[in-house]
Amino acid sequence: MKLPLRELRRRPAQFVVATIVLAFLTTLLLFLGGLLDGLYLGSTGAIRAQQADAVVYSANARDSFLRSRITPDVRREVEAAAGVDAVGGIGFVLLGAQVPGESKLADVAVAGYELAPSGVSAPGADGTAVADSRLRAQGVSTGDRLLVGPAETPITVVGFVDDTGYLLQGSLWVNLATWREVQNANRPDAAVTAGVVQALVVRGTGDLPQAIDAATGGATRTLSRADAVLSLPGVKQQSDTFNQIISSTLVVALAVVGLFFSLLTIERTGLYGVLKAIGASSRRLFAGVVLQALIVAALAFAIGSTLAVAASAALAGKVPLQLTPERFVLTLTGVIVAAVVGSAISLRRVMRIDPASAIGSAS
Amino acid sequence: MFLALKEMRRAKLRFGLLAGAVGLLVFLILFQQALLGGLVTQFIGALKNQSGEVLVYNGQARKNLEGSIVLPDQAAAVAAVDGVAVAAPLGEATFTVTAGGGDEDAVIFGFELGQPGQPTTLVAGRLPRGPNEAVASEKDRDAGFGIGDVVQVQPDGVRITVVGLARDTNYSVAPVLFVDFSTYESAKRTRNPDATAILPSAIAITVDDGVTPAEVATRINASVPGVQALTRQEAVDGSPGVASVRSSFGIILALFYLVVPLVTGLFFLIVTFQKAPALTLLRAIGSPAKVLVRSLLVQVAAVVLLGSVLAFGLYAAALQGVKNLGVRVEILPVVLTALVVLALALLTSLVAIRRVLRLDPLAATTGAGVQV
Numbered sequence: 001m002k003l004p005l006r007e008l009r010r011r012p013a014q015f016v017v018a019t020i021v022l023a024f025l026t027t028l029l030l031f032l033g034g035l036l037d038g039l040y041l042g043s044t045g046a047i048r049a050q051q052a053d054a055v056v057y058s059a060n061a062r063d064s065f066l067r068s069r070i071t072p073d074v075r076r077e078v079e080a081a082a083g084v085d086a087v088g089g090i091g092f093v094l095l096g097a098q099v100p101g102e103s104k105l106a107d108v109a110v111a112g113y114e115l116a117p118s119g120v121s122a123p124g125a126d127g128t129a130v131a132d133s134r135l136r137a138q139g140v141s142t143g144d145r146l147l148v149g150p151a152e153t154p155i156t157v158v159g160f161v162d163d164t165g166y167l168l169q170g171s172l173w174v175n176l177a178t179w180r181e182v183q184n185a186n187r188p189d190a191a192v193t194a195g196v197v198q199a200l201v202v203r204g205t206g207d208l209p210q211a212i213d214a215a216t217g218g219a220t221r222t223l224s225r226a227d228a229v230l231s232l233p234g235v236k237q238q239s240d241t242f243n244q245i246i247s248s249t250l251v252v253a254l255a256v257v258g259l260f261f262s263l264l265t266i267e268r269t270g271l272y273g274v275l276k277a278i279g280a281s282s283r284r285l286f287a288g289v290v291l292q293a294l295i296v297a298a299l300a301f302a303i304g305s306t307l308a309v310a311a312s313a314a315l316a317g318k319v320p321l322q323l324t325p326e327r328f329v330l331t332l333t334g335v336i337v338a339a340v341v342g343s344a345i346s347l348r349r350v351m352r353i354d355p356a357s358a359i360g361s362a363s
Numbered sequence: 364m365f366l367a368l369k370e371m372r373r374a375k376l377r378f379g380l381l382a383g384a385v386g387l388l389v390f391l392i393l394f395q396q397a398l399l400g401g402l403v404t405q406f407i408g409a410l411k412n413q414s415g416e417v418l419v420y421n422g423q424a425r426k427n428l429e430g431s432i433v434l435p436d437q438a439a440a441v442a443a444v445d446g447v448a449v450a451a452p453l454g455e456a457t458f459t460v461t462a463g464g465g466d467e468d469a470v471i472f473g474f475e476l477g478q479p480g481q482p483t484t485l486v487a488g489r490l491p492r493g494p495n496e497a498v499a500s501e502k503d504r505d506a507g508f509g510i511g512d513v514v515q516v517q518p519d520g521v522r523i524t525v526v527g528l529a530r531d532t533n534y535s536v537a538p539v540l541f542v543d544f545s546t547y548e549s550a551k552r553t554r555n556p557d558a559t560a561i562l563p564s565a566i567a568i569t570v571d572d573g574v575t576p577a578e579v580a581t582r583i584n585a586s587v588p589g590v591q592a593l594t595r596q597e598a599v600d601g602s603p604g605v606a607s608v609r610s611s612f613g614i615i616l617a618l619f620y621l622v623v624p625l626v627t628g629l630f631f632l633i634v635t636f637q638k639a640p641a642l643t644l645l646r647a648i649g650s651p652a653k654v655l656v657r658s659l660l661v662q663v664a665a666v667v668l669l670g671s672v673l674a675f676g677l678y679a680a681a682l683q684g685v686k687n688l689g690v691r692v693e694i695l696p697v698v699l700t701a702l703v704v705l706a707l708a709l710l711t712s713l714v715a716i717r718r719v720l721r722l723d724p725l726a727a728t729t730g731a732g733v734q735v
Contacts (some may be wrong), residue, residue, distance in 0.1 A: 024622045031618065062459045100588055150423045191557050196557065259380045
């Protein structure tokens with residue numbers, strides 16, 4: 001194992017270009033993954049945070065909160081369904097909010113609730129809200145009195161909660177009465193009467209979607225929480241598209257490593273012949289190639305990660321980029337696997353080298 | 364030339380791997396360029412291809428048509444601004460509709476007939492002449508939005524007959540129906556019977572002769588409180604998601620454009636290094652350096668060409684999977700991308716060329732080893 005390491009130390013220039021190319025590919029992978037995570041986490045936090053097993057929409061809403069309406073009658077039918085333990089109303093309205101001391105409007109999603117999402121306390125007093133922490137970046141602080149929407153409905157922030165964004169806007173968690181007040185004052189075309197909510201979150205056991213939709217006679221469409229997350233506008237399409245691009249980029253990384261080490265192996269054919277002639281096994285030689293590939297990949301990952309972190313800092317607030325530890329681990333794994341598989345392309349060539357070629361060969 | 368191509372034929376795996384890698388990278392560039400164009404058009408096509416030269420939103424809407432309502436006193440004040448020729452309400456909202464035998468999402472744009480806000484890219488049929496008629500987005504003609512099809516707003520609401528088709532008029536990646544404003548109001552009341560008022564999402568404006576839309580937008584912003592007037596292009600560029608989609612894809616594409624020539628340059632550098640003894644010998648027996656350089660350039664061009672052909676095949680196949688974005692297979696972007704990649708690849712191969720030019724023919728005769 002000393003020989004490949006010594007070669008890396010003594011002839012680093014030989015590995016520089018491959019390392020740079022792989023580093024750019026790593027940056028690309030992290031950037032793509034970070035965008036996917038940013039879009040996914042920022043859009044779905046409000047639903048992922050629900051401490052519920054199912055979400056109930058009106059049947060013709062096509063799983064859209066903004067188009068769904070659940071009346072008190074339907075709610076009673078849901079509450080009576082088999083397996084249902086607890087039911088809470090929920091509603092969203094997307095608006096701009098004036099923040100004290102800020103000239104730009106903040107993007108907020110006023111979210112009315114009854115069953116508290118994870119990290120949010122039970123519904124508070126009228127006109128108060130727990131804000132999603134992404135609103136801090138838009139100048140919101142505890143105690144601020146925000147003026148929401150064209151009607152400038154006042155909402156006072158009493159605390160913060162992490163990771164509850166809705167469609168890339170910071171949620172303001174308010175009680176249902178406040179949500180109705182905001183909705184009716186700012187969106188008269190979407191006004192709701194007392195008791196009406198957009199959707200229900202349900203805790204319970206058994207096959208809740210089937211039981212609830214049967215109990216309401218088809219007036220509702222019930223999804224598990226996980227399905228409700230995926231049904232948010234664009235979430236599934238974004239995931240599919242980005243995952244395809246990430247997979248293709250990994251294939252390119254694999255091809256780059258394969259190409260590089262194949263060529264390196266061709267170049268060293270004579271040297272390997274000599275090493276084999278003095279007793280080195282194919283296995284040992286190949287292990288050296290893999291070791292070099294791993295070191296190149298690890299170095300490239302370190303450089304690529306630094307570039308991605310720098311890009312993320314430079315673009316803060318401009319693109320929904322979110323680099324998570326899981327994404328780094330996933331990318332490192334992908335790059336390492338690509339390096340090992342790519343370097344394995346050289347295996348056949350290493351195995352085929354004839355030690356006899358070392359005798360009398362000028363190379 | 365002969366030597367370059369012969370070498371490629373004899374080392375199929377080596378050059379095939381490189382052409383494959385270049386092909387994949389070029390494919391990713393093409394695919395993402397198509398996605399970017401398709402996504403942006405699908406997000407804001409209806410806004411881009413309507414006749415209002417200036418659009419006035421509520422100041423709180425943050426350039427988001429879906430989040431905007433213009434109050435009656437604001438609409439009246441906008442109409443009175445100097446330079447405004449015609450000001451008319453424009454409504455926009457997403458609905459569940461029955462089309463082609465199933466429930467679908469559809470965005471309905473309501474405009475006053477003959478006024479600003481009507482679609483400008485009609486490719487078949489005619490504009491609506493009265494209530495319950497619509498111009499639909501052409502891309503969705505086979506999904507129940509063709510001429511003569513009847514689309515019903517749910518639950519059990521207004522029935523709208525498609526009388527025309529317009530190109531590139533989708534919005535938020537959904538089918539679009541341009542209807543008269545009363546039909547839009549009816550659809551809104553179907554969706555929410557509790558609605559207390561149906562207000563326009565924006566005011567669409569045509570401007571007087573002799574003034575530009577930008578001047579009129581500036582005047583409106585200066586004189587009418589609580590609104591934000593934008594030229595059509597500003598409205599398109601400022602739509603939610605468009606700027607961030609453009610900058611995100613811009614960075615991704617820039618990285619890809621950086622990686623392709625690096626991969627190509629790396630390959631030819633290594634190949635040149637490996638071939639150094641043979642190249643030195645060729646130089647020693649009288650081959651001029653320019654012949655060797657030309658061979659190298661021919662190989663670079665051939666690899667990029669092969670990769671581009673492969674990329675085009677992958678691109679055409681991949682676009683079948685994203686037909687919902689209305690992306691069409693076009694030759695020109697492929698040719699342009701291939702040319703840019705070729706230029707960059709030739710540029711990075713300069714390092715390999717420099718090594719070829721530094722070969723010393725004498726080294727082949729002295730046995731002192733080959734310096735590259």
